[in-house]
Amino acid sequence: MLIYLVAGARPNFMKIAPIVRALQASQSGNGLSFKIIHTGQHYDREMNDVFFEELGIPQPDVFMAAGGGSHAQQTARIMVAFEELCEKECPAAVLVVGDVNSTLACSIVAKKLQIPVAHVEAGLRSGDMSMPEEINRLVTDSISDWFFATEPAACEHLRREGKAESSVHYVGHVMVDNVLYQADKLTQADTSGFETSAFKAQQGRYGVVTLHRPSNVDEPATFARIAGALKEIARDLPLIFPVHPRTRANIEKFSIDLGPNITLAGPQAYMAFLNLWKDAAVVLTDSGGLQEETTALGVPCITIRENTERPVTVDEGTNVLAGTDPEAIVREARKVLRGEGKQGRRPQLWDGRAAERIVAVLARELAARDATPIAKEAA
Known part of the structure; x- marks a missing residue:
């Protein structure tokens, strides 16, 4: 029973990597096989042989080279290429992760071809329809067959939206599987060659910044x-800011002044970035994934957004939702620096075994489908 594992951008591979490893470990006993499908939604020069070696997974079986363009152009190119692929070799299921355009495009194609869809990170909701990711989540969840949720709130959203209880599975979080796996590998790795190692060694105590949301950096x-809030925080704590290309362009375009105590760095490879933020005094970010990863490793996180689709990181974890008001951002950072920040915990089932649970469910569900009279007649 062949499963297509779909990824479109570098963060997606962090999510499918644990699933690949779990499938590899269990292939002899559950009848499942897989192919990694890279839609090429984002081309990243860092996704080389070393990248996949670090993740412990093989290179993608298929690279579709969808490329950039508008949301509609990109989604359309992915749909056309993925339809051709599915028609040549009809998989038993298509597994999509997260909320990028590839997730939306491939789930629609699969469903129209009567191929069941599994959505990993299902049920997350920000309530903010100005976010393209929110639209992708809603549409993908409206047509998926199996929903693998990372937190209880996601399960509740899916139930309210009418999903059958039998199709909703609270399994934990594959992103946490991966960060625990990679953090363990880092303990035996030579980190001296990482671009930011000198900064780490020189500063001792520091904070990490990431910003890329259009609502934060395009206006x-x-x-x-x-930027004014970050400058204020940097008076007390040196900050390092690995800058997203669009963010860097806007820093220059808008003449944003970050002051002398914020060090700008280029985009980081996964292991290099993990090595940087895991030892930070605080992380200031608008990234969804980083909210979860910091909670997994117990690192204080201040989210510079008005909402989050990952409320468990606030309710149970180390994340604080500060919004975009400069006073609130500075206030929350200073609490952390005084040792008064919130004490979070790792949520239930964020134990590094989510992928094993997903594979077990898929094996059971696909075996059941294969055994039905309809499936046998169609075969």
């Missing part, structure tokens, strides 16, 4: 206010 006044 000059908002970006300037956030």
Whole structure:
């Protein structure tokens, strides 16, 4: 029973990697096989042989080279290429992760071809329809067959939206599986060659910043206010800011002043970035994944957004939702620096075994489908 594992961008591979490893470990006993499908939604020069070796997975079996363009152009190219692929070799299921355009495009194609869809990270909701990711989540979940949820709130959203209880599975989080796996590998790795190792060694105590949300960096006044808060925090704590290419372009375009105590760095490979933020005094971010990863490793996180689709990181974890008001951002950072930040915990089932649970469910569900009279007649 062949499963297509779909990824479109570098963060997606962090999510499918534990699933690949779990499938490899169990292939002899459950009848499942897999192919890794890279839609090429994002081309990343860092996704080389070393990248996949670090993740412990093989290179993608298929690279579709969808490329960039508008949301509609990109989604359309992925759909056309994925349809051709599925028609040549009809898989038993298609597994999509997260909320990128590849997730939406491939789930629609699969469903129209009567191929069941499994959505990993299902049920997350921000309530913010200005986010393209929220639209992708809603549409994908409206047509998926199996929903693998990372937190109880996601399960509740899916139930309210009418999903059958038997199709909703609270399994934990594959992103946590991966960060625990990679953090363990780091303990035996030579980190001296990482770009930011010198900064780490020199500063001792520091904070890490990431910003890339259009709502934060594409509007000059908002970006300037956030930059002012970061400058204020950097008076007390040196900050390092690995800069997303679009963010860097806007820093220059809007003449954003970050001051002398914020060190700008280039985009980081996964292991290099993990090595940087895992030892930070605080992480200031608008990234969804980083909210979860910091909670997994117990690192204080301040989220510079008005909402989050990952409330368990706030309710139970180390994350604080500060919004974009400069005073609130500075206030929360200073609490952390005084040792008064919140004490979080790792949520239930964030134990590094989510992928094993997903594979077990898929093996059971696909075996049941294969055994039905309809499936046998169609075969």
